[in-house]
Amino acid sequence: MQKWEYATAPIMIHATKQILDNWGEDGWELVQVVQGPQGDNLVAYFKRPKGA
Template sequence: MSESARVRWEYATIPLLIHNTKAILDSWGVDGWELVTVLPGPGGADQPVAYLKRPVG
């Protein structure tokens, strides 16, 4: 793959509030962020963390 055809990504991790998950993810999605995964945060399953990505440029 040529250098000019390679997609560059930027990443973000955000804490999710269980009672407001959809609104939080929708807000980031409007800005072009794509959800990659959701994993338990350092505080356990009650504090999930979302991992997102979007193309740079």
């Protein structure tokens, strides 16, 4: 059975592509982006196969 690891990261609007590209280079797949708890930022949820 495939096992996964997960991570969350704040996303700054002015550097979205660069941030997502950096996570992608490390093998992370973007799962979802939601508004942060303060309402003034975004939080990205990532996953990748465990052991990657």
